[in-house]
Amino acid sequence: MKVYLENKWKTKVDSNSPKEIWATELIKDRLGNVAIQKDSNGKPFILNSSSFINWSHNDDTLIYVLSEQGKVGIDIEKDDLIYNEHLYSWILHKDEIQKIKEGTTFSEIWTRKEAILKCTGEGINENMAHFSSYQKMRFTVKTIFMNNLCISICSEFDEKIEFLMDYTISSSIE
Structure with missing residues (x-):
């Protein structure tokens, strides 16, 4: 599985095109102008293609993942997201709330949960608190902290992850 990280990604897009297609257009360009579409859940x-793809971005970084083996989901956030119970309690399972009390960052929990929901194709929904992103499941979830970012990747299979940063290989994770 290859994970591509594009820093300052917004400087690499056609800013005259609609914002909602910036990430898609940059990824299509990087992958050789492949045809990317979205299913009814987005x-x-x-x-x-037999490859599976998913992506996430913030203001500075675009990250996308390709797998030849199975479904994938990825999410990226700053590593210092603050948990506000009033705003976010509806998304967290009681096990995840306990993990926060024990010192796990909200960034880790949020990115894990969103990566899982992207991998399954469900997306953010009102049932997010019904499962813990740490429970045993048929998917593998890995979280990496780097460059003040928290990145979680969910995959159908336990694949080796190869990171490519602006097309320079930076590391591999088993």
């Missing part, structure tokens, strides 16, 4: 896929 989960992206590459048309006429």
Whole structure:
């Protein structure tokens, strides 16, 4: 599985095009102008390909993942998201609330949960508190902290992760 990280990604897009297609257009360009579409739930896929794709971004960084083996989901956030019970209690399972009390960052919990929901194709929904992102499941979730970012990747199979930063390989994670 390859994870591509584009720093300052907004400087690499055509700012005259609609904002909602910036990430898609940059990824299509980087991958050789492949045809990317989204299913009825908004989960992206590459048309006429056996590869699986997903992406996430913030203001500075675009990150996308490709797998030849199975479904994937990815999420990226700053590593210092603050948990506000009033705003976020509806998304957390009681096990995740306990993890916060024990010192796990909200960034880790949020990115894990969102990566899982992107991998399954469900997306953010009102049932998010019904499962813990730490419970045993059929997917593998890995979280990495780097460059003041928290990145979680969910995959159908336990694949080796190869990071490519602006197309320079920076590290691999088993």
